[in-house]
Structures are given as C-alpha cells and as structure tokens.
Amino acid sequence: MTAARSELERTRRRYAALFLAPMLVTLALVAGWPLVRTIWFGFTDARLSTLDDYAFVWFENYYAVWDGQAFGLLVDPDWWIAVRNTLVFTVVSVSAELVLGLVVALALDVDFPGRAAMRAIVLIPWAIPTVVSAKIWGWMLHDQFGVLNAMLMGLGLIAEPVAWTASPDTALLAVIVVDVWKTTPFMALLILAALQMLPRDCFEAARVDGIHPVRVFFRVTLPLIWPAVMVAVIFRALDALRAFDLIYVLTANARETMTMSVYARQQLVDFQEVGYGSAASTLLFLIIALLTIATIYLGRVDLGGRRA
C-alpha cells in the first residue's frame, strides 16, 4: 500500500487512530489483560485469599507426578466428567435446537393469518432471562409440587414423582430440555431469515413440475439454506460449550451436570483455588479457541473448494 500523501488521507488515518484508541484500550483492559492474567495464574499456586502472594508451579496444575502418582487437571476425574457433561450437553442441545428450530421456521415461513403474533410468541422464551427460565423450569420440574410430575402421574406414565433436577440419571436431560426451550427461538429465527432470503422462482418451478414437497425440501431448500444454518449451528455450539448460567441455577455444582465453566468457577470461588481454577479456565479457553480457528479454517477451505 502506498503511503498516503494527500492531506485528506492523512487526516483520515489520524482520526481513525484517535477513534479506535478508546475502544481498543477498553477492550484490552476488560478482556485482554484479564485473559492473560488468568493464563498466568494457571501456572501458579495462588489462592483467592492471598492473591498477591503465590509461587510459580509451572505445569503442575495441569499434570504432575509425585511419588509415582499423577496429579493435575488432566488426570482429575471431576474435570473429565465436566468435559463429558459439556460435550453431551452441546451435542444433544444443538441437534435438538436445529431440528426443532427448522420445524418452527418452516411453520413460520407459511403465510397464515396471525403469523406476526405467532412469531412474537415464539420469541418469548428467548426474551426471558436465563436465570428466570431456570427458576421457572426448576419449579415445574420440582419433585413434590412440580406440574410436570403431576401431569405425568395423572396420565399414568410414571408411578412416582421423579426428581428431575436432583436425580443423577435425569439431571443432564432436564438441563438440556430447558436449554432447548430457551434457545430454539434463536435458531428458528435465524433459519427463518435464511429461508426468506431464498429466491422463490426455483420453488415455483418445482411446483409446476409437480415435485413432492418433501423432496423439494430435502433436495432444494435444505442445501440452499445449509451455509447459513451451519453458521448458526457453529455459533450455538461455541455458546453451549461455555454454558454456565443455566446449569448453575438449575442444578448448582452437581457433578452429573457440571460443565467446564461451572467446574472452573467452583475451583476458583468455592474452593479458593485460583491457580487450579485458572488452569481449568485456560483449558476451556484453548478448547474454544482451537474449535473457532478450526471452523474459520475449514470455512475458508470449504469456500475455496466450492468456488473452484
């Protein structure tokens, strides 16, 4: 790029730097610095009460061997349970949201009377704060007084009330159900937007040719909205991997639902283990970062392949 010699361009560049500075400084302060600091703490044995007084332990928080026994995050069963929970949660949640979101979007794509009102209704779960959703569902899933147990028992589907959020077998399922309830609207809206941007002519041509609507869906609609849908799915998945609010409020620090975020926070705040907790946070960050980079890279390669 040639050096800007005209006064206009030089002025613009000068102002650009001036305009960018406050935002960049703020971002560095609230995001950059704390992240670096957290990674740093991961290499120390700091504790919450003595944050100024700590020693370097290098990789011991991650993996260390003492007296022939392995210690550290990478061999901590609780950590791996948290990882497993997070992955199960992400995969099941996002898949369910994708399918249900697709159904809702297709329904909303039809022009029926009251469509605008329907769209507003569908948006409501998304508008409710996560904490509130967790509480409302916590109440509905209550073992003794919850309406769900009452309905299921009334229908004869279960004999005894189930402790949905407390029982180890059902807790993760309960969390997934609530997340699907809350996030399907978001997916549905994104898919709807993608559907509404499709050119109508190929569908009209298909109709004239008498092709069955189900075939049209799988052979025409789906492939056309796939790129946009993929973007939405990836965003959602990266969100789900970081989930905290819902799990914490619905099931607190229960082992069978604990996600990586919940685990890290428990170490940091409840156990006061800043070093260990920071290491866990760093691991989570790395996982997200790697997945993000992989997505960008694969996305570019994909585009290149398709264009060629």
Added chain:
Amino acid sequence: MTEVVLDALTKRFGRTDVIRGVDLSIRSGEFFVLVGPSGCGKSTLLRMIAGLEEIDGGTLSIGGARVNDLAPKNRGVAMVFQSYALYPHMTVHENMAFGLRLARTSSETVEARVRRAAEMLELGPLLDRRPADLSGGQRQRVAIGRAIVREPRLFLFDEPLSNLDASLRVQTRVEIAKLHRALGATMIYVTHDQTEAMTLADRIAVMREGQVAQVGRPLELYHRPADRFVAGFLGSPAMNFLSVRAAGARGGALRCRLADGTEVATPARADGVAEGAALTLGIRPEHVRTGGDGPAFEVDLVEELGEAHLLHLSGPTGERLVVRRPGGAETRAGARLALAFPAETCHVFGEDGAALARLPEAERARGDAP
C-alpha cells in the same frame, strides 16, 4: 482568476496506470468538459482535481498555486456528484447551509447566500423539504445549490445528468449553461455523453485510456478530429469509416481507392504516404452525397426522425454506411443509390489511427477539382 493547470498528472491503482500523463490548461471562467467512454479515467481525473484521489505524479495547480497535497476544503473547490450525495436527514436549506456552518460563517451570510442560490435555482418553495420528498431534477438542483453557496473558485461536475430522465436532461443542460453565464466561474464537467459535451463546452478534452486524445473547441474537434477515436466518438450517428488504399496524389492531395476500385479525392497531404498503403477514410453521415457516378450502395433500412432521416446502406464489398438527409425519406429499403464523398468533407486516418495532415485550402484549390 482561477486557471487550472494539469502538468503530467499520473495515477495508478495497484499495478494499473489509470491516468498516464495528462497535460491540460484550463482558462479562468471556462466551461471545460472532460468526455470519453467508461473507464477512460475522466471521473478519476476530476476526483484528483477535487482532492478525493491522491495524485501519484505530476503537478496540479489551481489559481497558480500547487495544490497536490491540499485537502479538498483548502482548494476552494465545490463538487456536484453524480448521485447528488445530499444529506438525507437534513432539509434542503440545511443541506445548502452545512458547509458554511462548518466553517462557522455568520448566520446572516449563510441566510443571504442560501437565499440567493435558492432564487437562482428556483428552490424557494422547497427549502424545508427533505431530499426524499424531492424529484430527481429537484435533488440535482439542490446539489448544485450546495456548491454555489460556498462561492468556490472552481466548480466540478461529475456526470450530473446521468441519473435524470432523458427529457429532464435537455432542460437541465440548458439551466447549467445559463448558470455558467450568470456566475462566470471556472467549471470542469465530466460526462460520457458527447451531446452534452458538444453543447455545453467552451472547450472539450476527449479522453481515452487515461490520456487526452485531443483538446479544443467543440467544432474544432468535430471538423478536425486528430485521430480516428475522436472522430468516431463525437457526432451522432457516428462517422462512417471505410477501408481504403492510398492511390497516388493530385496537386499534393492524397487520393484513395475504395474496395470496389472507385477513387476518392481527399484534402490530406500525400507526401510521406506509400502507394497502396492501408488507410481509413472517414466521412460523416450528413456529408455523404447521393447521385453522381460513385459506387452503388443498397439501402438496408430507412429510419425516419421527422426533421431528417437516416439511410443504412451496405456497399458492393460489404462495407456499411449511414447517411443522414433532411426531411422525409424518398427512398425505400432495397433501393440502390450511387454515393459520392466530397473531398472537402473527407478525413483520412493512417494505420495508427492518427489523422493525416490536411493541405491548406489555397494549395488544394490549385489542384484538381473533385
């Protein structure tokens, strides 16, 4: 006094040379038109004069001072954009006053100037409207008003009529011409439409691929084009071009032979031209004569314009010609016409496209009569 001098101006975008050494000298108070096909660089050149594009080489002077590195606001220039670029959220009045307010001009001055411009452009009743409520022609006038109000020493117009309906274009063209007479300011006007160029300009510069092909008064360019490109660009319908070969001389004036063997006299200098050299003969549709013992052409199509008609003809060896004659057509498609090409109205272009020099009148008169 605002002359504008462009001295060896160059500009590149990446690896392409967009402006390749342009030299122009625009006089104070002149209405100067830059015309040429899309991509020739005329808009880029205008923007370089405005200060919106960097100048990579050469010198630009306005009013005698070098302005290469000055920001637009320091050059005393105002510009009327092709898309008008009016501020959508401001009223007509605010649009025109914006520049002055930025310069912290006193409210009385602002009011006086806006009022004067509004009067000149008949914008009075529209002062409180927003651009969205105006027609294309009205928006265009506001754009001009915004420029006038700043009392610049140089006006720049970037294809201002392109976005208007054809009928509105003629009307607005006249208004712009009147405006120039009223203000007497130096105006540089860019267009791709050769009619606008011919009617508005004091002088025209025809541009092609980043260079100036020819500069001069409209009629000079029309009657004495310097090369085949300029000849074919100005005038509608375009000049006819026939492939010919040099066929000797008479009295110093070159003679050419058409494909079918007919010989045509031309006013071009014969010296330096090899016998049989491949040349191009140009003659404008309105100069072609019918009758006589010239080559016979067949009429393919007749187009009636009302005050004139066009005949599209094809010749014995496949050449095509357009002839323009006044009044209604008396010939029909399919008829055969003998054509004549009066020497005085012929242009000869060499292999490189450049026009061959003409013999002065006196010398030619001494030669043979056509």
Added chain:
Amino acid sequence: MRRWSVAGKIGFALLLGAIALFALGPFVYAVTTSLQPSQALFSGRFLPRDPDLSNYSAVFAEQPFGRNILNSVLVAGAVVSLSLALGVSAAWALGRVHFRGRAALLLAILSVSMFPQVAVLSGMFELIRALGIYNSLPGLILADLMLTLPFTVWVLTTFMRALPRELEEAAYMDGATPFSLVLRVFLPLMGPALAATALLAFIAAWNEFLFALTFTLTPEMRTVPVAIALITGASAYELPWGNIMAASVIVTVPLIGLVLVFQRRIVSGLTAGALKG
C-alpha cells in the same frame, strides 16, 4: 396455504398450537404460581382459587429487590451508553478507513466474544479488587463491557460500511473533519442500527449472571438475575417458590414487552451479525 387439504390445515393448526403451548406455557404457569399465596402452592393446587399479590409484596419485603432492579437498570444503561459511544467512533475507523491489519483487528475484536466468561474471571477479579470497585456497580459495568463491546463494534461497523461513499466525500468537500462527519452526517443516519444494538446490549447486560454473581457480595449490590437466583426463604429446606415466581414475572414482563415491540429491530441486529459473520 390455500391449496392444502382440510386434514393438512388441521394438522398445521395443531402444530402451531403445540408450538404456542410449549413457548408460552411455562411463563403462564409462572404467572399463575406467583398469584397463589404460598400455603396454596404447597397444597398441590395448580390454578389459584383466591389469587392475591402477597408474593409480590413479600419479594420486596424480604430482600432489597427494588434496589436490585435499580442496580440492573443502572448497570445495563451505563453499559449500553459506553458500548455505543466506543462502538460508533471505532466503527467509522474499522468500516471506512483502509489501514494495514484492519481485517486482523476486526477478527481479534470479534474473537473476544468467543471468550468463556470464566476464562477472564480470576484476572478480572484481581483487576476489580485492585481498582477498589469490588462489590460495586462500576465493577459490573466494567466487566459487562467485555460482553457487549465486540458485537456492538461488529454490528455498527457493518452498518457504517454500508453508508454511501459519496456522502462522506460530499461532507469533505463541504469542509467537514472526520469528527463532524461522524457526528453530524453519519450518526443521524444510523438510528435503526443504534436502536438494534442498544437493545441487544441492554438485554445482554441485564441478563448477565456470572460476573454479577462473582463480583458482588452484599444483597444491596446484586443485580436482578443474581437476586432471583439467591432468593431463600425462612425454611432451610424449601424455597419460597411463590416469591421466586413473583420476582420472575416482575422482571420478565417489561423484557417481553421490549422484545415484542422491537422484535423487528432485534431480529435485524441478530441476523446482521450472524448471517454476515
């Protein structure tokens, strides 16, 4: 839809009904629960026989809920204002001025929205304590900026970039500096974008939980999500569900109202970010 069979239409109506039930049901149930006095709740009734507002008054009596709501409003308001101010000026530079590394910078800013909140927790905690703003609203405002700045900058940059180039050039010809350009020409044209971003930022800051939970100590300093999550009753064994539902309804109704009124704006902001990203 006209071409559908009767069976098809009925089936579709049932589908819509199911969707509506699933979407609205829980919230409606929360409302009915909130209107039941606590004794009635634990007797197993589902619809209030004698609805009253005892839960609502209890919510405000047993914790500083009014104060909590005020905290949320202040924090969200400040976060929105700061995000927009920082975002608009940055958006002009990032959207319209070409400089080396611009694409990389945009990517870096966007990547901040991928940070797990917990990944900055210890660093942020140290910072907030060092600045002396632990257990205070400024601490939360600072922390929440990490959440709102990236997408605010991204969405505003996208909108800024779309404004016509000739408009900017006309302003320069009129003698504007980039500052007057952004303030007097571009900003008035960005109303819809600002509204959409402000709404999304407000909702994000209002709902934020982890930072609010970790960086506040006393009930007076809590924001609404934390207050609701931590509502405890007299009994050690059972939560005052009536109160919790009442608090939930109080907080949710205005939000639902906001979202319903501005749903077009919100959707456009979301899709602008996601589909173009």
